[in-house]
Amino acid sequence: MNDIIKPRRRFLARAAAAASTLFLAGCDRLSHTTWFPRVLAAAENLNRGAAHAITPRKSMAQEFAEADRSPEFRSNGTANPGTDEYRAMVANGFADYRLAVAGLVGKPKSFSLAELRALPSRTQVTRHDCVEGWSAIAKWKGVKLSAILDAVEPAPGARYVMFYCADPMEEDGTDFYYESIDMDDAHHPQTILAYDMNDAMLPVANGAPLRLRVERQLGYKQAKYVTAIALVDSFGNVAGGKGGYWEDQGYQWYAGI
Amino acid sequence: MPHVEGQVVPAGSYLYYRHRLPVRVMHWVNVAALTIMFMSGLQIFNAHAELNWGKSSYDGTPPVLTISSRQNAQGEITGYTRVFGHEFDTTGVLGASKASNGRWVHAAFPSWLTIPNYKWLSMARAWHFFFAWVFVVNGLAFVLYAIFSRHLARDLTPTGADLKGIGASIRDHLRFRHPAGEEAKRYNVLQKLAYLVIIFVLLPLVILMGLAMSPWLNSLFTGWVDIFGGRQAARTIHFVVAWLLVAFVLIHVFEVIITGLWNNLRSMITGRYRVTRESVHE
Numbered sequence: 141m142n143d144i145i146k147p148r149r150r151f152l153a154r155a156a157a158a159a160s161t162l163f164l165a166g167c168d169r170l171s172h173t174t175w176f177p178r179v180l181a182a183a184e185n186l187n188r189g190a191a192h193a194i195t196p197r198k199s200m201a202q203e204f205a206e207a208d209r210s211p212e213f214r215s216n217g218t219a220n221p222g223t224d225e226y227r228a229m230v231a232n233g234f235a236d237y238r239l240a241v242a243g244l245v246g247k248p249k250s251f252s253l254a255e256l257r258a259l260p261s262r263t264q265v266t267r268h269d270c271v272e273g274w275s276a277i278a279k280w281k282g283v284k285l286s287a288i289l290d291a292v293e294p295a296p297g298a299r300y301v302m303f304y305c306a307d308p309m310e311e312d313g314t315d316f317y318y319e320s321i322d323m324d325d326a327h328h329p330q331t332i333l334a335y336d337m338n339d340a341m342l343p344v345a346n347g348a349p350l351r352l353r354v355e356r357q358l359g360y361k362q363a364k365y366v367t368a369i370a371l372v373d374s375f376g377n378v379a380g381g382k383g384g385y386w387e388d389q390g391y392q393w394y395a396g397i
Numbered sequence: 398m399p400h401v402e403g404q405v406v407p408a409g410s411y412l413y414y415r416h417r418l419p420v421r422v423m424h425w426v427n428v429a430a431l432t433i434m435f436m437s438g439l440q441i442f443n444a445h446a447e448l449n450w451g452k453s454s455y456d457g458t459p460p461v462l463t464i465s466s467r468q469n470a471q472g473e474i475t476g477y478t479r480v481f482g483h484e485f486d487t488t489g490v491l492g493a494s495k496a497s498n499g500r501w502v503h504a505a506f507p508s509w510l511t512i513p514n515y516k517w518l519s520m521a522r523a524w525h526f527f528f529a530w531v532f533v534v535n536g537l538a539f540v541l542y543a544i545f546s547r548h549l550a551r552d553l554t555p556t557g558a559d560l561k562g563i564g565a566s567i568r569d570h571l572r573f574r575h576p577a578g579e580e581a582k583r584y585n586v587l588q589k590l591a592y593l594v595i596i597f598v599l600l601p602l603v604i605l606m607g608l609a610m611s612p613w614l615n616s617l618f619t620g621w622v623d624i625f626g627g628r629q630a631a632r633t634i635h636f637v638v639a640w641l642l643v644a645f646v647l648i649h650v651f652e653v654i655i656t657g658l659w660n661n662l663r664s665m666i667t668g669r670y671r672v673t674r675e676s677v678h679e
Contacts, residue, residue, distance in 0.1 A: 152658075160509070167433075167512045171520050180523040183530055191613045199616035202623075210455035267453060267628065269612045271518065273445035274454035275628050356613045390519035396613025397526065 177390070188394040201330055201355035204265045209338065210276040213268075215345035218317065221307035221365055229306075234349040239288075239333075243302070243370035246293030253335060253349055260287040262332050270359040271391065280353050282334030286327045288369070294323070298371035301326045302378065303352055306365035309385055319363040320375050320383040320393075321354050330355045333366060358395035360386045413582055415670035420548065423539045424665055430532035431646075433524055435639055436512040439505075440521035446492075446505030448636055452627030461633060464505035466493035474501050529607065536600060543596075552584060553593060559586035575656045578674050588652075595645055599638055606635035 170176040220226075229237055234253055242248040251259075263281040285301070305317035325331055333350050335342055342348045347364025354361050361384070375381065380388030387393045416424075447454065448462040463479040464487070476492025478485045489495070494507035496515065508514040512524055543549040566586045569575065576585055584592070608614050609622045609631035625631050653661045664670035 152654075163432075164509065164512070164514055167436075167524075168514055171513045171517070171524075177520070177523060180527040183523070183527040186530055187526060191611070195613065195617050200619065201612065201616045202619055204452065208452055208456070210453050211457050212455060214455060267612075269610075269628065270445070271522075273441065273632060274447070275452070276455045277453045356616050358612060386519075390523070392519075392522070392526075397611040 181392075184392045184394055187392075187397050191394075191396050197324060198328060199356070201266055204267065204277050206265060206279060208277050209265060209279060213276050213278045213337065213346060214270075214274065215343075216270060216272075216359065218307035218309075218364065219345045221305075223306065223308060223313055226306050226365070230344060230348070237349050237367075239350060239366065240368040241288060241292045241370075242368070243372050244295040244298040245371050246295065247291070249292050251288070256283045256288075256333070256335060256350070259283045259291070262329065264330055264332070264353070264355070266330070266353065266355050268359055268362065271386075271395070279338050280332065280334040281336035281339075282332035282350070282353060284329070285331045285333060285352075286329070288333070289326060289371075292371075294371050297373045299323060299373050300371070300375055300383070302370045302372055302375060303363040303366050304368040304370070305363050306367050315379075315385070317363060317365070317385045318379060319352065319361055319385070320372075320378075321352075321357075321361065325354050325356070328354070328356075356396055358397075360384070360391060361395045410671050410673040412669040413672045414668050415582065415664045416668045417546070417548075418668065419542050419546075420539075421665055421668060423535055423542070426531065426535045427539070430528045430535060431642065433512060433528045434532060435643065436510060437521045437524040437528070438636075438639055440511035440513060440516075441518065441525060442636065443505045443511065443516065444518045444521075448633040449629040450626055450633060451629050452623065454629050462636075464491050466503045474503075529604075533604060536604075540596070553589055553596075555586050555589045559589065562586060573655055575652075578672060581656070582670070582672060591645065591648075595642070599641055599645070603635060603638040603642065606631045606638065610635065 237253055238250040239256060240248075240250045260283070261281055262284050263279065265277065265279045267275050267277045269275045289301075300320045300322055303319045303321075305319075307317045309315040309317055321331070330353070332353050334347075334353050335350055337343065337346055342351060347362075347366075350366045351364040352362050352366060372378070375383040379385070382388045383393045384391075445454075446464040447460040449456075449458070449460050451458065454460075459482065460479075461481055464477075465479075466474055466476045466488075468474050474488065474493045475486060476488040476490070476494065478487045478491045490507055491505060493501055493503055496502045496508045502508065502515070504511075504516065511521070513520050540549075543553065563586050569585075570587055575581070606625065609625060610628060615622050615628070622628050622631055625634060660671050
């Protein structure tokens with residue numbers, strides 16, 4: 141009996157191992173084709189459509205008690221832009237900082253930090269969910285993005301808000317971080333450009349002097365070191381054309397999941 | 398398990414039409430989708446190889462699970478897994494393992510268990526979220542089919558007699574004795590209960606905990622994720638249930654093998670299961 145079972149067992153084990161090797165190699169191949177990732181990406185539209193279909197347009201992200209705040213708010217990605225321009229801004233306490241707002245707007249403007257602080261603000265204790273899987277909770281205070289938009293009068297054709305940042309993603313100081321959100325998110329009451337974190341000025345490690353909070357999406361949408369905003373009808377011709385630095389590396393533009 | 402179609406053959410065995418086509422197709426779609434979801438899920442986990450309980454990862458309490466690696470001054474690499482503060486050396490499999498090219502890789506789960514087979518979070522997410530739709534649509538189709546075809550009522554729901562025989566069934570399973578002959582045409586009570594728990598408890602739970610990790614869906618009803626302990630707790634439950642599903646699959650495949658691998662496989666491919674009348678065991 142054993143002489144029959146043993147070879148059969150060995151055969152089965154080998155067949156299983158061979159099948160799994162083939163399967164893994166096949167998956168690896170597919171990941172490197174141009175067509176298959178495109179098929180997979182179709183799910184992004186489904187995810188966005190389904191999420192929008194079942195949540196109200198202005199559904200609010202959960203807000204937490206101050207006691208829920210993380211003892212230390214993790215800094216991810218850029219911890220310091222490190223460019224000469226940025227160092228100079230830090231050196232004089234961002235006194236020369238300006239947020240430029242342009243693009244498809246009636247009145248292009250630029251704002252100093254003091255001017256931004258004078259606009260309607262919102263304070264919220266929210267959870268930051270990184271695409272890697274971790275979460276941290278902090279208290280944010282910032283100017284409502286809708287207040288900035290009101291001030292510059294968006295043109296009817298404006299569909300997205302682009303955020304341009306001071307942190308270069310390449311070691312040679314090029315490829316600055318950027319992000320984009322749609323007008324629904326831009327007008328969401330919790331969408332702010334935060335200048336304070338946990339009742340103090342936003343630290344350099346977390347995006348000083350100004351970072352985006354778009355609370356229903358993952359961490360990579362929360363652009364740090366924002367220096368310019370542009371309203372556009374399409375982001376197809378900006379950088380890689382996918383609407384953000386990480387989007388250009390293959391991450392989903394809709395980061396609600 | 399519907400109508401008898403086969404005729405008695407002289408040898409005392411006959412082919413019985415055990416699984417209808419929709420069930421067979423949905424079974425194999427499910428196998429593919431779950432396998433891909435599991436393996437891409439492990440690659441996603443590798444991006445942050447810690448599990449926490451609570452609303453955030455940084456609330457002052459240590460992780461419940463950490464998979465990591467360290468290297469000593471001599472350059473020796475150790476992979477370790479820490480569960481509730483207890484550390485285990487898992488070099489070679491968890492924390493540090495060799496890739497197919499023979500090089501050591503610092504990764505929580507080894508390359509042979511993940512899709513893609515090296516650190517590539519965005520691609521793992523693309524696989525995971527695409528096959529999540531395949532899995533959910535297939536699963537819903539199965540539940541609807543099971544209800545309306547009466548597969549659920551007839552084949553999966555334990556009868557009163559089934560439940561009374563549960564003790565005997567447990568004893569039989571532990572002794573690897575399984576129903577044979579005419580009795581093998583229907584699921585036994587433990588089998589029914591296992592399938593029901595998988596279909597109506599674990600699979601919905603793993604889906605729900607996946608949805609609980611979506612910041613957008615968190616905004617659906619304020620605080621709903623806290624019912625399960627918070628977003629990081631949801632991530633932990635998602636991970637644990639995924640492994641419970643693997644445990645089910647291992648038991649399922651074991652049972653398939655010891656109760657007649659080829660006969661079982663054929664019945665899930667062609668639908669036909671050979672029923673043997675055995676006088677020896679009865």
